[in-house]
Amino acid sequence: MTNKSRIKKTLGRKFSDLDDHLYFLKDSLAKLIGGDPSYIKQVAAELRVLICKAGVEGLMWRVNEEIEASDIVSVHLPGDVNLEHPLAKDLKFFFVPLMRTGLGDPRLIPGEYSLKGIIKNSEAIMVSGDTYTHENLIRAISEQMGSAHEDEGVTPFLVELSNTIVSDQAALSATLISVADLVIEVGEGILSKATNDNGFLRKNRPEISIGTDPVKAYFESHSDFENISEPLPEEGTVMFLVDHPHGDWRTNNHEYNFGLFRQGQLEVQARKNKDKNMEIHVKGFGQAILSIENPIPNFEQPGVMIGLTWNSSQLNFYLNGVRIETMAIESER
Incomplete structure (x- = not known):
């Protein structure tokens, strides 16, 4: 028809x-x-x-x-x-x-x-x-x-x-x-x-309650797609920005787990601990997990931005645009 x-x-x-x-x-x-x-x-x-x-x-x-x-x-x-x-x-x-x-x-x-x-x-x-x-x-x-x-x-x-x-x-x-x-x-x-x-009359239906909590990422035990594994490039920059509800997150006494950040083969875990230090753990550069724990720099920005830049020999860690650590890495990944 x-x-x-x-x-x-x-x-x-x-x-x-x-x-x-x-x-x-x-x-x-x-x-x-x-x-x-x-x-x-x-x-x-x-x-x-x-x-x-x-x-x-x-x-x-x-x-x-x-x-x-x-x-x-x-x-x-x-x-x-x-x-x-x-x-x-x-x-x-x-x-x-x-x-x-x-x-x-x-x-x-x-x-x-x-x-x-x-x-x-x-x-x-x-x-x-x-x-x-x-x-x-x-x-x-x-x-x-x-x-x-x-x-x-x-x-x-x-x-x-x-x-x-x-x-x-x-x-x-x-x-x-x-x-x-x-x-x-x-x-x-x-x-x-x-x-x-x-004059439209809507149907009577059961009420639906929609939650407000963010959806946690779901991890399968298997790969969903074929041939997707690509190594990190020789040089690169990644910035993850988190909208955080507490503008004073840097100076207050709370601990915060900012969770997992993943883009391709790069994985980053970040948390603020009781000592007001930032812990960052990185996977993707070889087999080892690269970790730092550093004091949080002085800045007024309300959000949380975690950044990484790298080349064949070093990895730089940034927090809200301020470099907080540089680490040597192996050229072969």
Whole structure:
């Protein structure tokens, strides 16, 4: 049957479809945040239906074209990577999650933005030197490893993203969770306007409670992909930035475990101990684990940024841009 011979849905039916898919998204998101990583497949599939163009525009945007509800969200928007900047030379990976106002890095000034504009135009991530909008990333996940389609293989950037962890959080999950939360907010606003202005009656459904704790990365005992093991390059730079809830983390008396950071073959564990020293443990340079424990430098930055630079003979450790240790390493890794 061709599209021309199909009978068009009423606006009321499209409201009902939106209500259904938002509920499916909430349910899948709650289970993903609750600790079941397999639900990343369903979250990606629902986001694809709601906000991605695939032949036709996403359902949520099509409905909103007819009733013109607000899609404005208040967020810390990381912005796009300036590839002309000297510091972006040879940059291969960059990721800052989309965060609600007050929850993100205070150095990213929050503002009010169109969610549709963010999804369509803003870069969600840079992987392997290429940037991807939120829409392109969601479509790739859903069509290659999500419920929309289980492919025999995936593109290399999704393999790299699958193996990236920041402070115990899987980057693949974090990219979808931050968007899904905002999609639910805007979708609820659209349905509220449909109820008030168009008399739409929503279905009675069991309430879904979505947790707020970050999702811990899930580690399989086997490799999910073939031929992905690549050694670290001879020279490189890696910076991990953590949005930390305590601005005085450096000077207070609390211990903090900042968790695991992983990018490819590089693994970093970091914690602040009772003596107000920072412990950093690194794997990936040969068989040994390289470890340091140093006093935390004096700085006013609220976040926690752990950095490493290396060449064939030495490894440099940085904390919030301040070098705290240099260590000799073997040239053969």
